[in-house]
Structures are given as structure tokens and as C-alpha cells.
Amino acid sequence: MNPMNRRRFLRGVAATALAAKGLGRAQNTPRPRVGLQLYTLRDLLGDRFKETLEQVAAMGYKGVEFAGIYGGLSPTEVKGFLGRLGLEAAGLHVSLEQLEHDLDGQVALAHTLGAPYLVCPWIEPQLRGSETRWRGVFGRLERLGRACRSAGIQLAYHNHDFEFEEKIAGQPVFDALFASAPSLEVELDIAWAHAGGHDPAAYLRKYAGRTPLTHLKDLKGRQTVELGRGEVPVEAAVRAALSSGVRWLLVEQDDSPKPLESARLSLEWLRSRGFV
Numbered sequence: 001m002n003p004m005n006r007r008r009f010l011r012g013v014a015a016t017a018l019a020a021k022g023l024g025r026a027q028n029t030p031r032p033r034v035g036l037q038l039y040t041l042r043d044l045l046g047d048r049f050k051e052t053l054e055q056v057a058a059m060g061y062k063g064v065e066f067a068g069i070y071g072g073l074s075p076t077e078v079k080g081f082l083g084r085l086g087l088e089a090a091g092l093h094v095s096l097e098q099l100e101h102d103l104d105g106q107v108a109l110a111h112t113l114g115a116p117y118l119v120c121p122w123i124e125p126q127l128r129g130s131e132t133r134w135r136g137v138f139g140r141l142e143r144l145g146r147a148c149r150s151a152g153i154q155l156a157y158h159n160h161d162f163e164f165e166e167k168i169a170g171q172p173v174f175d176a177l178f179a180s181a182p183s184l185e186v187e188l189d190i191a192w193a194h195a196g197g198h199d200p201a202a203y204l205r206k207y208a209g210r211t212p213l214t215h216l217k218d219l220k221g222r223q224t225v226e227l228g229r230g231e232v233p234v235e236a237a238v239r240a241a242l243s244s245g246v247r248w249l250l251v252e253q254d255d256s257p258k259p260l261e262s263a264r265l266s267l268e269w270l271r272s273r274g275f276v
Contacts, residue, residue: 033242034267034276035063035090037215037252040260045069052260053085059264060276064086065213065250066115075112082113089116090248091187091213093188096124096137099144105140107151117213118148119187121158131168138180143184146192156185156213164196172198178207186210189252191217191224201233201240208244215252216266224254227266247276 018261036056038045044052049071050186056064064087082089094106094114100118110118127137141157145148163174163219174196178184186207190200204211216238218230227234233263241249256262 002269008188013083017242032141032214032246032249033062033090034059034060034072034117034270035088035248035250036263037065037093037250038069039067039093040137040251040253040256040263042128043066044259045071047167049073050081053081053087055260056223056263057087059085059267060271061251061263061267062076063090063248065090065093065119065248066113067093067121079113086265086274089113089115090250091115091119091156092121093121096140097122099155100140103147107153110153110187115153115188117154117156119158119213121155124158126191127171128162128166128173131169134166134168134176135157139197141177141184142181145181148153153211154170154185155183156187158187158213160192161196161214164193164198172196172200174203175183178210180194185212187213189215189217190234191215191219191230194220194232195222200237204237204244204246209242211244213250214241214245214246214248214251217252217269218266223251224256225264226253226256226269227251228269238270238273 003025019052041052046069058243066089099106099118123137127133145155157177159174162171163177166173168176178186188200188203188211189229193203204214216227216234218225218232218234219226220230225227238249250265251266253259253266
């Protein structure tokens, strides 16, 4: 999602204190399933949570990744509703602040929903910009990663472009982060990796076995578009994901005047390439 919008969105959403078995580094994993990151549908979920998820399931998506909206339902109710639709909870996006102040609640939510992964989706600008600041973030994420793993949940980190643009000792912050935080898994957003000047397929291969979740997103300039309609080498990235232990291919489009239609078109594009 757009970095500033993600920041505002996560601040404005109060996640309910609500997983499945914790999953470590994947090897010999089955073909990844295709899900939808629900930030794509954020403007619909508040008033039409159930109806919207019914449409997602009818399109053929196998799971969803939550971004803090649960339609006013209890965790148990959400879990039951997902089950009736045949959808799985692939993961939950939770801000660094929420993770540090309510880790027990977020872990409980993940367990109730059957979500193996909590994902930190964003680092505030004031925590970036220097090696000292970044090293502090690395330590915080590693501590959270160890705590999550002890509780049977895996913590992952979702990138934007700045982790590739900023450098520490000559290497992208992205690489320095995962070298410094061995308990942390990768959720590679292929569009932001591309926008940051790097080949997403190469990064999927580099972090094979450590990337259970991948965001499939396309860009035309800085505008997100349906898969296959932009400049990101999506097909090459998906092919790399298929051989890199990825468990979930998660479609996300930050902005669209017709988000359900965009979600449908992106899934149809994946079908047309034989990925679904």
C-alpha cells in the first residue's frame, strides 16, 4: 500500500484484541495459494464486511490478509465466517506500535483467526534515516520476532521502496534488516522492491525459504494498477515465488475507483497465466 496512506490507516484502525500453528522457514512447500490483502477493499469493509468477503470468495480467492478491519465482529465470529466462505486468514498487518504495546492481544487474535503470521507493514520516518536509528529498529523487530515465535506465531516484515533506497555500509537496509533479525520472515512487496530499483524475482530467489508471503502489486509510475497493466515484472516474480517456498501470493492494489473489480481483474490475470 502507499506508505503514507498505510501509516494513516494503521493509526486510525484499532485492532481488536483477538492462529494457527507457528510456521518456520519453509522447505518443499506446496504450490502457493492466492489471497487478497484487504487494504485493497478498506472503503467497503466498514459497512459491508460480510458482503464484501462473500464477493472475494466468489471470485476464487483462497484467503485474505487483514489490515485491521473486522466488521465489528468478534474474533470467533470472523473465524467462523471465514470458514463458511472457505477462506483462510493468511496473516494480519499490525503496526510496530501495536506489536510492542499489545503483543499478547495480537498473538491471541492471530491464533483465533488461524493466521500463522503477524506482519509489521511500515516504519515511521522518524525511526529511519541513519544507521543508528535503523539498528534500533532491527533490535526491536528481532525481539518481537523471538517473542512471536515463542508464542507459536511468525513475525514478518513488509517492505516499501525506502528499505531499498536507504543504505547501511553500502547495502540496502532491506538486506541489513534481515541479516540482523534472524527471527524475522520476509513479506516481499514486489512493486515497492521494483520502485526501489531492485529486481523482485532476484530477491525472492535470494530469500528463498524465508519468504512465506509475497504481495503481488503492479505500478504505472507511482500509481497502483491491476496486475499485468503496469511496469512491474509480475510474471517473472510469480515464477520465482513458485520455486522459492512462498506460501501465499497476496494481491494488493492500494487505490482503485472500483476495488472489487480491480481485485477480480488481477485474479483473472493470474488465471490467464496459469498461476491459479
